Amino acid sequence: MANILVVDDELGIRELLSEILNDEGHSVDLAENATQARALRANNGYDLVLLDIWMPDTDGVTLLKEWAMGGRLTMPVIMMSGHATIDTAVDATRIGAFSFLEKPITLQKLLKAVEQGLTQGLRPPQAPAATAPLAAQTAPTSQPAQPGLPTASGPAEVTPATRTESAPTGHQGFDLDRPLREARDQFEKAYFEFHLAREGGSMTRVAEKTGLERTHLYRKLRQLGVELGRGKRGY
Numbered sequence: 001m002a003n004i005l006v007v008d009d010e011l012g013i014r015e016l017l018s019e020i021l022n023d024e025g026h027s028v029d030l031a032e033n034a035t036q037a038r039a040l041r042a043n044n045g046y047d048l049v050l051l052d053i054w055m056p057d058t059d060g061v062t063l064l065k066e067w068a069m070g071g072r073l074t075m076p077v078i079m080m081s082g083h084a085t086i087d088t089a090v091d092a093t094r095i096g097a098f099s100f101l102e103k104p105i106t107l108q109k110l111l112k113a114v115e116q117g118l119t120q121g122l123r124p125p126q127a128p129a130a131t132a133p134l135a136a137q138t139a140p141t142s143q144p145a146q147p148g149l150p151t152a153s154g155p156a157e158v159t160p161a162t163r164t165e166s167a168p169t170g171h172q173g174f175d176l177d178r179p180l181r182e183a184r185d186q187f188e189k190a191y192f193e194f195h196l197a198r199e200g201g202s203m204t205r206v207a208e209k210t211g212l213e214r215t216h217l218y219r220k221l222r223q224l225g226v227e228l229g230r231g232k233r234g235y
Contacts, residue, residue, distance in 0.1 A: 002026045002047035002118050007037040007063075008080065009055045013103075017050060019216070020110065025184075034058035041067065046075050048117045051097075053081035053088060061092050068096045076117035080105065189224040196226070 004026050006017045011032070018028045029044065031037040034057050041049075053060040060079055067073040079092045082103030089100040098117050101109060192206070199205040207214045 003029070003045065004114070005029050005031065005037065005040055005044075005046045005049045007031045007034070007049065007055070007060065008052040009033055010052075013052075017110070020107065021114070024111065024114075026114075034060075034063045037063060038066075041072055047121055048075055048114060049077045050101075050114075051077050051079055053079055053092070054083060061088065061095065064092060064095050064097060076121045078113050078117055185224060188220070189226055192221055192224065192226050 004021055006014055006021070006028060007030075008014050008017070009032050014030045014032065018030055021028045029040050029046075031040055033055050037049075037051070051060045051064060060081075064073070064077055064079070067077075073096045076098035077096065079089065079097045079100045080103060081088070081100075092100065098120060099113050101113055192210070195206045195209050199209065203214060203217065207217050210217065212220065
């Protein structure tokens with residue numbers, strides 16, 4: 001899960017991007033202008049930012065430049081616009097933007113850009129190469145340890161040859177040998193069916209239990225194909 005900031009002055013676009021990214025398992029903060037984006041960035045660390053170019057108070061390119069000059073451009077930034085020129089996109093890239101998405105943004109392009117941006121943002125520190133102790137360097141060579149037997153330097157070694165158990169393909173009735181999105185949809189459907197059955201089909205109580213707004217809950221249930229009959233049991 002990644003922490004993502006979406007900056008766009010259009011409410012519909014903010015809500016749509018938030019819903020898509022939340023469904024992908026990410027945590028999303030929303031800002032409708034540069035002022036809100038500055039405040040959120042000053043108080044939070046983000047793994048990725050989706051930044052609209054044309055906004056009423058300060059345009060996205062200017063805000064991107066502020067972050068770059070102030071040392072706050074520590075995460076990939078994907079610029080978005082429906083009216084930007086090629087020159088604008090090139091300028092944003094030169095300042096430090098990771099990529100550019102042209103509106104209207106398709107689901108496939110959005111998810112691909114987010115995945116690439118998060119991958120680019122992962123920069124794990126390289127661990128220094130371990131140096132063997134002097135005693136180990138000068139110790140006489142001994143016979144190689146047999147798999148599964150204790151050695152003089154530590155506990156028994158386990159090599160791939162000694163692992164005979166098969167890899168699990170399922171857990172708690174869920175088929176894990178499938179794409180992540182399908183596995184998540186299977187779990188979410190079972191999750192909501194369980195709460196609907198326990199609450200006797202009451203959408204109000206299910207919304208309270210799951211922490212979702214009723215509108216979002218209805219949309220999610222329709223998306224998952226969950227039947228909305230009252231009083232269902234046996235899940």
